[in-house]
Amino acid sequence: xxxxxxxxxxxxxxxxxxxxxxxxxxxxxxxxxxxxxxxxxxxxxxxxxxxxxxxxxxxxxxxxxxxxxxxxxxxxxxxxxxxxxxxxxxxxxxxxxxxxxxxxxxxxxxxxxxxxxxxxxxxxxxxxxxxxxxxxxxxxxxxxxxxxxxxxxxxxxxxxxxxxxxxxxxxxxxxxxxxxxxxxxxxxxxxxxxxxxxxxxxxxxxxxxxxxxxxxxxxxxxxxxxxxxxxxxxxxxxxxxxxxxxxxxxxxxxxxxxxxxxxxxxxxxxxxxxxxxxxxxxxxxxxxxxxxxxxxxxxxxxxxxxxxxxx
Amino acid sequence: xxxxxxxxxxxxxxxxxxxxxxxxxxxxxxxxxxxxxxxxxxxxxxxxxxxxxxxxxxxxxxxxxxxxxxxxxxxxxxxxxxxxxxxxxxxxxxxxxxxxxxxxxxxxxxxxxxxxxxxxxxxxxxxxxxxxxxxxxxxxxxxxxxxxxxxxxxxxxxxxxxxxxxxxxxxxxxxxxxxxxxxxxxxxxxxxxxxxxxxxxxxxxxxxxxxxxxxxxxxxxxxxxxxxxxxxxxxxxxxxxxxxxxxxxxxxxxxxxxxxxxxxxxxxxxxxxxxxxxxxxxxxxxxxxxxxxxxxxxxxxxxxxxxxxxxxxxxxxxxx
Numbered sequence: 001x002x003x004x005x006x007x008x009x010x011x012x013x014x015x016x017x018x019x020x021x022x023x024x025x026x027x028x029x030x031x032x033x034x035x036x037x038x039x040x041x042x043x044x045x046x047x048x049x050x051x052x053x054x055x056x057x058x059x060x061x062x063x064x065x066x067x068x069x070x071x072x073x074x075x076x077x078x079x080x081x082x083x084x085x086x087x088x089x090x091x092x093x094x095x096x097x098x099x100x101x102x103x104x105x106x107x108x109x110x111x112x113x114x115x116x117x118x119x120x121x122x123x124x125x126x127x128x129x130x131x132x133x134x135x136x137x138x139x140x141x142x143x144x145x146x147x148x149x150x151x152x153x154x155x156x157x158x159x160x161x162x163x164x165x166x167x168x169x170x171x172x173x174x175x176x177x178x179x180x181x182x183x184x185x186x187x188x189x190x191x192x193x194x195x196x197x198x199x200x201x202x203x204x205x206x207x208x209x210x211x212x213x214x215x216x217x218x219x220x221x222x223x224x225x226x227x228x229x230x231x232x233x234x235x236x237x238x239x240x241x242x243x244x245x246x247x248x249x250x251x252x253x254x255x256x257x258x259x260x261x262x263x264x265x266x267x268x269x270x271x272x273x274x275x276x277x278x279x280x281x282x283x284x285x286x287x288x289x290x291x292x293x294x295x296x297x298x299x300x301x302x303x304x305x306x307x308x309x310x311x
Numbered sequence: 312x313x314x315x316x317x318x319x320x321x322x323x324x325x326x327x328x329x330x331x332x333x334x335x336x337x338x339x340x341x342x343x344x345x346x347x348x349x350x351x352x353x354x355x356x357x358x359x360x361x362x363x364x365x366x367x368x369x370x371x372x373x374x375x376x377x378x379x380x381x382x383x384x385x386x387x388x389x390x391x392x393x394x395x396x397x398x399x400x401x402x403x404x405x406x407x408x409x410x411x412x413x414x415x416x417x418x419x420x421x422x423x424x425x426x427x428x429x430x431x432x433x434x435x436x437x438x439x440x441x442x443x444x445x446x447x448x449x450x451x452x453x454x455x456x457x458x459x460x461x462x463x464x465x466x467x468x469x470x471x472x473x474x475x476x477x478x479x480x481x482x483x484x485x486x487x488x489x490x491x492x493x494x495x496x497x498x499x500x501x502x503x504x505x506x507x508x509x510x511x512x513x514x515x516x517x518x519x520x521x522x523x524x525x526x527x528x529x530x531x532x533x534x535x536x537x538x539x540x541x542x543x544x545x546x547x548x549x550x551x552x553x554x555x556x557x558x559x560x561x562x563x564x565x566x567x568x569x570x571x572x573x574x575x576x577x578x579x580x581x582x583x584x585x586x587x588x589x590x591x592x593x594x595x596x597x598x599x600x601x602x603x604x605x606x607x608x609x610x611x612x613x614x615x616x617x618x619x620x621x622x623x624x625x626x627x628x629x630x631x
Binding site: 009012016018019020022024025026027029030031032033036039040041087088091092094095096099100109111112113114115116117118119120121122123124125126127131136172176177180196203204205206227230231233234235236237240241244245262263264266267270271278281282285288289292296 | 499607
């Protein structure tokens with residue numbers, strides 16, 4: 001201690017006691033806030049939960065309204081987003097951890113990825129609107145370039161406009177940095193000795209990655225992937241820029257369909273002044289939280305069942 | 312541990328005729344190139360964000376009928392794009408709204424988060440810790456629109472309005488507290504990581520000199536983990552600045568320069584929501600103004616994340 005004069009013992013014990021009380025108080029506050037949040041949502045929303053609520057479309061009357069369209073929209077967007085961002089995230093992580101030489105370029109790319117994770121998600125929405133929604137104005141949206149038949153679920157036309165695919169691509173950009181960082185951490189947990197053993201047996205670099213490193217890191221990677229997906233399913237701001245807030249009376253049919261997602265529907269209902277709409281907003285929040293809980297328990301399950309000690 | 316290597320070796324030897332070295336080299340090259348290409352996507356994303364935001368903002372300043380100069384945009388104190396005959400575009404009220412909401416969030420979340428982190432790393436038993444970690448994980452996973460709903464239907468009517476009649480349905484305080492709750496898990500888990508990275512031997516050394524827990528925490532552990540804590544604070548504040556759905560729901564829609572937390576304010580993000588929800592005709596000057604606001608927002612958050620990375624790199628205390 002750099003203090004010259006000794007501090008009286010009484011004051012030191014008092015400080016010690018104060019810190020204990022402050023820490024305990026702060027922690028209690030954090031737990032209390034979460035409980036208040038869950039209780040407030042549950043009390044308001046539980047009465048609106050029934051099969052009708054899950055299986056009907058939006059309505060001007062709160063009593064008749066349901067969440068079928070946003071629920072299906074969330075599932076579509078989330079699935080597509082995972083299908084796009086998980087492979088790209090893993091590939092980037094493999095390149096950075098296993099291939100890239102330790103150079104300034106590598107640390108620049110790494111810094112860039114952590115910067116991307118700090119960009120507000122609504123800014124990604126603006127990028128997505130320009131890049132996917134309008135193809136930077138290179139293609140005219142009056143005469144879109146159609147690929148495939150409109151009857152197929154894989155129907156695509158460029159520019160993508162306000163459809164599901166544009167939303168999913170944008171959301172993929174939002175969670176890509178999180179995905180990459182999680183996959184990198186998973187790869188770092190694989191001991192060097194495993195790689196060396198495979199290399200010593202004559203395996204090429206890709207064979208080592210494909211048959212040794214990747215299988216060993218996969219459970220941890222999947223946990224990270226699921227947690228980034230739970231971020232994706234809760235995002236509203238970028239999708240609001242892409243698709244706006246719509247009240248839809250149909251479920252998505254193909255990649256170009258208009259869509260809405262649960263968080264946007266919650267936003268729409270919560271923003272109205274009437275009490276009834278707050279109640280169904282709370283109902284939709286319960287469904288959303290249940291989905292999240294499902295995601296998290298799958299992640300925990302994978303962590304417990306598949307992860308084996310590597311050392 | 313050798314199971315993996317053995318299985319890999321078995322896999323290799325059972326794959327029938329070995330490929331020729333030439334083909335194998337080709338395959339390796341293609342894979343290397345495609346991994347490299349996918350990695351460049353993230354760099355491309357940053358470049359694309361900058362290009363889109365800057366190009367569209369330039370359009371706002373130079374389009375026909377635009378009387379807004381860069382100077383008047385960044386120093387103007389009136390933001391009224393949709394009201395009145397003569398719209399005014401001075402971004403300071405929006406920046407002020409963001410600063411007010413972020414300050415309230417920070418004043419709540421930074422001390423509470425840091426103290427909780429100290430509790431987790433210095434006081435809690437392993438069991439308490441794992442329970443509290445789970446609570447924080449749930450808080451971190453709650454979609455932000457839910458916090459907006461919480462601010463609107465709980466914080467404002469049940470906590471703030473009983474305190475004072477000044478609080479309206481929409482106010483900066485309710486939104487700020489909700490944003491604070493949102494960033495609490497970030498502050499807490501990142502600070503805790505920083506505190507736990509401080510080696511036990513430093514604590515033991517201080518205890519051996521007769522320190523109390525307060526002395527150890529305040530004079531050894533926290534200073535040693537300070538770079539990580541500062542980086543955690545910056546990251547959390549960056550998230551608060553960029554938060555959109557909470558402020559769009561609970562902060563109100565009136566852009567005004569005020570420090571009074573019971574008034575409604577409009578933040579940069581909330582203005583963008585208002586425009587993209589279709590309050591303005593597409594490609595008009597009001598619509599374009601949202602890109603100039605986005606540029607301002609991006610620049611602010613970019614500087615903050617950059618500073619955070621720098622703090623971590625420069626001031627990290629390395630221990631064995």
